[in-house]
Amino acid sequence: xxxxxxxxxxxxxxxxxxxxxxxxxxxxxxxxxxxxxxxxxxxxxxxxxxxxxxxxxxxxxxxxxxxxxxxxxxxxxxxxxxxxxxxxxxxxxxxxxxxxxxxxxxxxxxxxx
Amino acid sequence: xxxxxxxxxxxxxxxxxxxxxxxxxxxxxxxxxxxxxxxxxxxxxxxxxxxxxxxxxxxxxxxxxxxxxxxxxxxxxxxxxxxxxxxxxxxxxxxxxxxxxxxxxxxxxxxxxxxxxxxxxxxxxxxxxxxxxxxxxxxxxxxxxxxxxxxxxxxxxxxxxxxxxxxxxxxxxxxxxxxxxxxxxxxxxxxxxxxxxxxxxxxxxxxxxxxxxxxxxxxxxxxxxxxxxxxxxxxxxxxxxxxxxxxxxxxxxxxxxxxxxxxxxxxxxxxxxxxxxxxxxxxxxxxxxxxxxxxxxxxxxxxxxxxxxxxxxxxxxxxxxxxxxxxxxxxxxxxxxxxxxxxxxxxxxxxxxxxxxxxxxxxxxxxxxxxxxxxxxxxxxxxxxxxxxxxxxxxxxxxxxxxxxxxxxxxxxxxxxxxxxxxxxxxxxxxxx
Numbered sequence: 001x002x003x004x005x006x007x008x009x010x011x012x013x014x015x016x017x018x019x020x021x022x023x024x025x026x027x028x029x030x031x032x033x034x035x036x037x038x039x040x041x042x043x044x045x046x047x048x049x050x051x052x053x054x055x056x057x058x059x060x061x062x063x064x065x066x067x068x069x070x071x072x073x074x075x076x077x078x079x080x081x082x083x084x085x086x087x088x089x090x091x092x093x094x095x096x097x098x099x100x101x102x103x104x105x106x107x108x109x110x111x112x113x
Numbered sequence: 114x115x116x117x118x119x120x121x122x123x124x125x126x127x128x129x130x131x132x133x134x135x136x137x138x139x140x141x142x143x144x145x146x147x148x149x150x151x152x153x154x155x156x157x158x159x160x161x162x163x164x165x166x167x168x169x170x171x172x173x174x175x176x177x178x179x180x181x182x183x184x185x186x187x188x189x190x191x192x193x194x195x196x197x198x199x200x201x202x203x204x205x206x207x208x209x210x211x212x213x214x215x216x217x218x219x220x221x222x223x224x225x226x227x228x229x230x231x232x233x234x235x236x237x238x239x240x241x242x243x244x245x246x247x248x249x250x251x252x253x254x255x256x257x258x259x260x261x262x263x264x265x266x267x268x269x270x271x272x273x274x275x276x277x278x279x280x281x282x283x284x285x286x287x288x289x290x291x292x293x294x295x296x297x298x299x300x301x302x303x304x305x306x307x308x309x310x311x312x313x314x315x316x317x318x319x320x321x322x323x324x325x326x327x328x329x330x331x332x333x334x335x336x337x338x339x340x341x342x343x344x345x346x347x348x349x350x351x352x353x354x355x356x357x358x359x360x361x362x363x364x365x366x367x368x369x370x371x372x373x374x375x376x377x378x379x380x381x382x383x384x385x386x387x388x389x390x391x392x393x394x395x396x397x398x399x400x401x402x403x404x405x406x407x408x409x410x411x412x413x414x415x416x417x418x419x420x421x422x423x424x425x426x427x428x429x430x431x432x433x434x435x436x437x438x439x440x441x442x443x444x445x446x447x448x449x450x451x452x453x454x455x456x457x458x459x460x461x462x463x464x465x466x467x468x469x470x471x472x473x474x475x476x477x478x479x480x481x482x483x484x485x486x487x488x489x490x491x492x493x494x495x496x497x498x499x500x501x502x503x504x505x506x507x508x509x510x511x512x513x514x515x516x517x518x519x520x521x522x523x524x525x526x527x528x529x530x531x532x533x534x535x536x537x538x539x540x541x542x543x544x545x546x
Contacts, residue, residue: 002299087301088251089309110298 001084003042003111004091008104010078012050027101035083040094042082050076078104082111123168131177132161133348136267139181141239144246144302147189148210149203150264150292156189157181163188178236186211240265241356242302244349248317249300256291257320263288265352266345275338276327314357318366318422321349325370334385334525343374354409361416365423368409372429375402387530391438403433421457424449443472460486464494467501476504492521496531503539512540 015021035041053068053076069076081098085091091108099106136157143153160181174180190211196204247260258277262268268276274284294300305313328342350367357363379393388394410430413423428449435441450466463486471479480501488494499514512535519531534540 087299087303088249089301089303089305091298092251108298112297 001086002091003082003084004088004095005107005109005111006081006083006091006095006098007077007107007109008079008081008098008102009075009107010104011075012073024102031097031101032081034097035081035094040083040085040090042084044079044081046079047077075105122170123173125165125169127173128161128164128168131164131173131181132267135178135181136161137243137265137352138178138236138240139185140264141243142182142236143185143189144243145239146186146211146214147193147207148302149207150295152189152193152207153185154264155192156185159188159192160185182236237356238304240352241304244317244353244356245304245313246295246300246302248313248320249295250313250316251298251300252291252294253287254320254323256287257316258323259284259287260291261320261349262324262342262345265349268345272338275336276342314360314362317353318362321346321353322366322370322422324349325373329373330524330527333381340377343370343377346370347374361413361418362420362422364409365413365420365426368406368413368426369422369429371402371406371409372426372433375399375406375433381526385526385529386533387526389530390432393438395436395438398433406430407433419452419456421453424453424456428453441472443469447473460488461491464488464497468497471501471504476501480505490521492518492523492527492531494518495521499534503534506539508539 032041032044050069053070055066055068055070057064057066079102081094083091083094085094088108088110091110095106095108139157139160140150140153143156144150147153147156163184164177164181168174190208193204193208193211197208243264244261247264248257252260255277259273262273262276263270270285270288271281274281277284304310324342325346328340328344328346331339331342333340347367347370350363350370353363354367375398376390376393378399379395379397380388382388406426407430410423410426413419413426428446431442431446431449447466447469450462450469454462454466464483467479467482470482480498483494483498483501486494495514495518499511499518502508502511502514515531515534519528519535522528522531
């Protein structure tokens with residue numbers, strides 16, 4: 001079995017209206033239960049918006065602390081799920097469901113061990 | 114091993130033929146055995162190096178595939194044992210995989226027997242698995258093409274690089290990255306089934322057709338590597354059609370490629386210029402390829418599960434039925450394009466349909482059909498539009514269109530054709546060429 005990181009990318013800006021968000025959160029909770037029941041779920045979390053991030057950068061023996069996020073852009077990591085799957089096709093199967101539930105793009109990356 | 118085979122001595126050409134036919138199959142079997150593509154490739158290359166040493170005197174063995182696979186297994190196991198003793202984790206894992214697959218180290222004679230007697234039907238399954246792995250949608254399109262040619266076609270990295278006009282270093286990096294992704298992300302070695310299969314098969318067929326098209330657009334002036342891509346794509350198409358007999362689109366793709374390829378000799382002038390379909394000498398079409406393509410189309414039609422490749426093949430079959438360009442059944446072709454547009458809507462199909470409209474209803478109707486198609490960076494849009502304008506005697510606009518097409522054309526033959534157009538007397542040229 002391999003562990004995969006499913007990263008959810010979220011557009012910056014104010015959170016969507018509750019009417020929009022509520023069914024998404026319901027679908028997401030159902031998917032987490034489904035992953036747990038299948039023994040695929042390892043860990044999942046949502047993050048505060050990217051402007052809450054702080055970056056630390058080594059610079060000639062010093063560590064500089066600056067306001068984040070690390071990358072500029074219109075989208076940032078909004079949350080992630082760690083799963084355990086037999087192979088990439090199995091991981092893509094879960095990622096497909098996650099993208100469907102969140103209505104957001106999902107990146108799949110294998111853990112090293 | 115000189116006395117083991119009664120065959121006559123093998124020539125270099127004999128061995129090259131075996132290589133073409135068996136390389137991909139051997140890599141496929143070894144990939145399953147060791148769970149690692151790099152190990153499989155190295156082992157199969159070692160085995161062919163051994164064949165080059167032994168076969169010229171001993172002759173080609175009764176089962177060349179069995180010989181190659183058995184020899185490759187031995188070589189791989191020897192190599193992995195050396196590396197495993199140096200505590201290489203990958204080597205240990207591969208040896209374990211080999212032991213689990215029941216093909217671990219065994220006495221040579223016994224293994225030879227196993228490979229030749231029992232392993233053969235599994236070879237087809239393994240080959241199909243490898244095709245689906247190489248064409249996995251998680252890999253970049255360019256990587257799918259390169260991997261398929263490398264692993265299933267046995268082309269060298271240098272050959273693939275020349276065929277796709279990129280530096281060899283670039284192609285080598287592309288292959289290394291793709292193989293690393295297959296290994297690290299665990300792209301499965303499996304034929305998808307059920308609901309997954311149609312989409313994944315689409316990706317496989319698209320890779321093969323892309324390889325074919327790279328060769329198709331090339332003319333004699335572009336060098337043999339590019340035109341040989343057509344031969345390789347047809348070989349892969351035959352393999353797919355035979356491995357997936359229940360998929361009419363696989364047969365449709367093979368038929369399409371055969372019918373297009375049958376016109377190769379007539380598509381170019383002796384000095385490499387392009388000859389359009391209407392002007393081609395139909396006596397130079399390859400009758401055997403065309404007949405095989407038409408027969409496949411007929412068999413597809415009987416199944417009545419039409420798809421984009423089958424419909425395009427049917428269109429090409431109608432062309433190949435016509436003794437002269439004037440005999441072409443344009444009404445039937447238009448009907449097929451309407452069906453094609455329904456199952457695979459897109460501007461390129463619409464452009465080709467417009468060309469048929471011009472034959473049936475004249476250039477004015479066709480010109481109206483190409484307006485607003487988009488595709489402004491596609492040379493053929495401008496060339497086709499310019500042709501309609503030329504027929505409408507709107508010469509200045511036609512010249513403008515041919516010039517834009519010329520600026521965008523990819524192959525030497527296409528450029529020469531357009532340059533010839535621009536020299537025509539109607540545009541004030543000298544009419545030469």
